[in-house]
Amino acid sequence: MAETETSGASSPAPPCTLVIFGATGDLTSRLLMPSLCHLHHSGLLPKDFAVIGVARSDLSDDAFRQRLDENVRKASPKIDSDDLQWLLKRCHYVSGSFDDAKTYGAVAARLPEVASTDGSGDNVLFYLATAANEFTSVVQHLGKAGLVKEGEDYWRRVIVEKPFGRDLPSAQALNRDLLQVLTENQIFRIDHYLGKETVQNIMVYRFANGMLEPLWNRHHIDHIQITAAETLGVERRGAFYDGTGALRDMVPNHLFQLFTLVAMEPPVCFDAEGVRSEKSKVLQAVNFYDHKDVLKNVVRGQYRAGNVGDKHLDAYRAAPNVDPHSTTETYVALKLMVDNWRWAGVPFYLRTGKALHRRRSEVVIRFKHAPFALFRDTPVERLPPNDMILQIQPEEGVLLRFNAKVPGPAIHTTGVGMRFSYGDYFSSEPNIGYETLLYEAMIGDAMLFQRADNIEGAWRVVQPILDAWKKGGADLAYYEAGSEGPEEADELLARDGRKWRRLASP
């Protein structure tokens, strides 16, 4: 396992070949290629590097390069031409179907050839940019073709990306299938939220600053809100989304990344096993719901037509490839309790939705009120509480809200804010979020990837919700596109005497 740096510059990844299954798709030209260009620009790709694209279309190397050139420039018009040319020269192509053994034979034949022209050696990173239902078959074929067998001085790794199943049994089955061919150390399961600087930084805020940890518990924190709000509707993804919904699409993966990073204990060491074990323990401590609890603590909503800013959005049910009577949720809000010494009695409220008032992902740590009202005419209930807001996107930084005296002879208090913005401190390099993940996979550091037990632990929390919804009784709440979400989500907190931080608030 490569050593992880906690500060300072990093060195280039070791020589390797990246083999992308599904190389003519959107993910490759929109995310992977631009990320590789950025990595090269920052000196983090090895000079001995090659890409082999694999897909069904019948293309020559040159035709593949030309197609990538066009599609990458279309997706990232500001891409540095020198970086792109450097990368395109190292791109090769194998055409074939993913369920045909011959395709893997062709990849096996191409690898040494490419390794000798580009000097990329025997290290190979396979990236499955395919439909999720092809993961098992591709990995089995890789195994049969001997492509994932490692040697003493070279590695073979496989990157897969969500969805990892659509419920607990299918996630367990997928893990079982992958682990029949690969060792856990060879599997890099991507959750792109972990590629975001601000998400990674949650660990640094918590564990590089002595002042926070003493407050980070049930004695000082009243509750925590985790939000991932989007303004976009379902767009062109109706066919996928209508069978998936907001819960499966966002909660056991992206929202739980934020949740576990905020709630976990300090790991004994800052490495893949240390961090991932602590994240799993948080999920184990979540109080599971029965049918009645789900109906009480989880809200499912769907957007109706409305205006997001000055743009009109049709109702979800009118989106292409969505059933006009669909009851799929585009919004979900839930309350979770973590039964451990740190968090007993502290609710975690999570919400995510499409077509909302504002795009905003953040974590609000709401501290308890000051213990009594020292100031005349300022009863403690009326003092605004202290908040620490970890802003993930699009604002990136930390906001602290506390009380201060209004200038004047009388003692009057008001809530004020103190803000740290990334942009004020760091010059921002173009960053898609996949740069870090690709680099970490190349150096073999799995801290930012999901271990099998992280995935299953998350589905274990979500499964009772899926079961209860299937059984019935969970009414769909409606909200207008461009709003703050359904009223029922406000009621979830109002019952506990609390309120969501408004998406519209600064």
Ligand code: BG6
């Ligand atoms: C994806 C979901 O995993 O994450 C999408 O499938 C969602 O529905 C997206 O829009 C959100 O990611 P980000 O980085 O835009 O917050």
